Amino acid sequence: MHADDILDRLNDEQKQAVSAPLGNSLVLAGAGTGKTRVLTHRIAWLATHERMPMGSILAVTFTNKAAGEMRTRVAALVGDAGPGRWVGTFHSTALRLLRSHRHEARLGDEFAIIDADDQLRIIRTLSIDMNISVDQVNPRNTRSYINKQKEQGRRHANAVRLNQPYESEYKRIYKAYEARCQKESLVDFGEMLLRCLEMLREHEDLLRLYRRVFGNVLVDEFQDTNAIQYDWLKLIAKDSASFMAVGDDDQSIYGWRGAEVANMNRLLSDFKPVSVHRLEQNYRSSEHILQAANSVISHNNSRLGKNLWTDQGAGQPIVLTRSVNEHSEADAVATFAKDYAMNGGKYEDIAVLYRSHALSRVLERSFNGYAVPYRIYGGLRFFERAEIKDALAYMRLVATPDTDFAFARVVNTPTRGIGSKSIERLREIALERGVSLFRASEAVVVERLLPARTVNSLEKFLRLLANMRKASEGAELSEIADQCIRLSGLVDFHAPDKTETSIGRRENLQELVNACSQFVEDPVGDEEQGTPASALRAFLDHASLGEEAPQMEAGGDAVRLMTVHSAKGLEFPVVQLVGVEDGIFPNSMAINEGGLEEERRLFYVAMTRAMKELRIGHAEVRTRYGQGQSISVPSRFLAEIPEDNTDRMFFEPARMPSAYARSHPSSRPSLAKGGDELDGVRSGAVVRHARFGEGIVLATEGSGDNARVQVEFKRFGSKWLVLGYANLQVLES
């Protein structure tokens, strides 16, 4: 592609950013202003106009999805640059450097990546070993302490004071945790970045090398960088030929995991960008949506400031809906989706967004009831499921039997008579002799160090591992996975019966095998995987980096359900927000100084996902874990949306109770209005409700448990109520 073509079909601001002179530049790109476009075109510009080799261009993003997107879009512009080159997430890039220089990084040859769950297990056993009460010093809190320190680049020795209770215990455990990870060659997410940073700091030659290699550095979502990511960028990119950071301070929503918006300001003084570009023309949303979003975000104080505009016309006003409770809200969303599809729309045009995963459960029920196809994103990710992690642990042991955390995970999974006591003893023996659990087990078997029953079980387990390794020799990756699953007996253990969960688990395990063959065919990572052994290692890394299983992207037309966080970077013709109530959104855990502004930014992100239609719902009553209904107050953010941009305040959508919908999945509710009588209540009757006060019955519908009436209340407008639940007092019939 020619240099001129690259600038084609870009607006003036975008053109300037793409063709900016070499040196440092900052692009402030509002939501929907073509940020990814600018980044990919900039890469193409560097490659063609500036004649930079593709291998000299490092582009980092936060999510795998964004990295993948960037790869395909760059490939479309300048052709495939080989397997990925240097386009990846912060974590995958750091990991790649660590793998290439494990010696300089002081890591073992086969270091393994551990996730949050593994971290917790390690912390728990450490706490117990150290006689620190797990009831008082909560391992979860310890974990968040450790992660926080790492995000700020702190080892235990120079940990920063956080003024938390039990801080000295946290610190002691942190020290032990560092030692344990080092000894077993384990790397957690924070460690990847920290270790990489330290490695470059300690090895001048490597730093020089990579400064030369990465002549051009581009960063996406810069507002989400934390302290070490920033330092890392500064270290390798401060004097590079070109450096471009793209970000939007209004979309900084990861403060809770260490992201510092202040890095945007820091960049101005540290990198002294030769050019700053502002992208303010929004191509995504209609005017109503954009104006409302602008209005909401303007309530934040700490902003760099910008105002998005569009020439797409007013579009539809935002629909604000109020429902009596979460079930009615969910039903309203389901029926809306159904209507939308029946009028020629596609389900996949619709995204239902919520603040936390917990809100998806009610939606699922209603969607099932109304037979609306849906797909939930996020939640328990594929590679985090217990059965998958078990299978991966076996695969890990095939690669490296000395990996203690994998050994400990599956030595008794499926149960084979090696209980906690035996494992404890095994640990002691391993510690005494300074060997891995695997070696310790061998010794126990040979020297008969434990009760005969345990020794037998251990011997069987070791034989199992040996068989797996033998079966895996020279085998294809998917064959290895298949053997691990089969020989271990994980299927029978996790999926013994015909229940839905069992079937799901069985499918998951099968899917793991599929993912393996997929991975070999179409490698996602950047490292070459010549031999089956290196393919195995690469796959384990891939799995540990939490990349989504390929199946998620496939599938038919369906509504998408996800958290606002995971919707970042995406856009949908129709966005439905649910549970927009104070305490949920903004979340009660976050209503404090900095927290509220971040919640508002999150709300802003949610609103700006919508292209044509934005619907925002809240319920009057919401049940929290099964019992104890609490009255909900609409989110304070709703008051920040101008009246002019909204429509049908207090729209009352409840039409049909879920129970009915469930028993008649295909039928649509018919709104029979008439004078029929139900339990002594007929239309025209005057009734009183405990909460809504006096009203007139407009219509009745259904019978028995499904009997419902529509009541026009004096102060609350018209509502559908379930007779058995509403407890109406008839004043006048």
Next chain:
DNA sequence: CACCGAAATATTTTT
């Protein structure tokens, strides 16, 4: 040591 039912506990967001 494994299994089962009871009790406790949890809901903020994720690379």
Next chain:
DNA sequence: TATTTCGGTG
């Protein structure tokens, strides 16, 4: 409500 942990029994 849904899931995990605990404690008692076999």
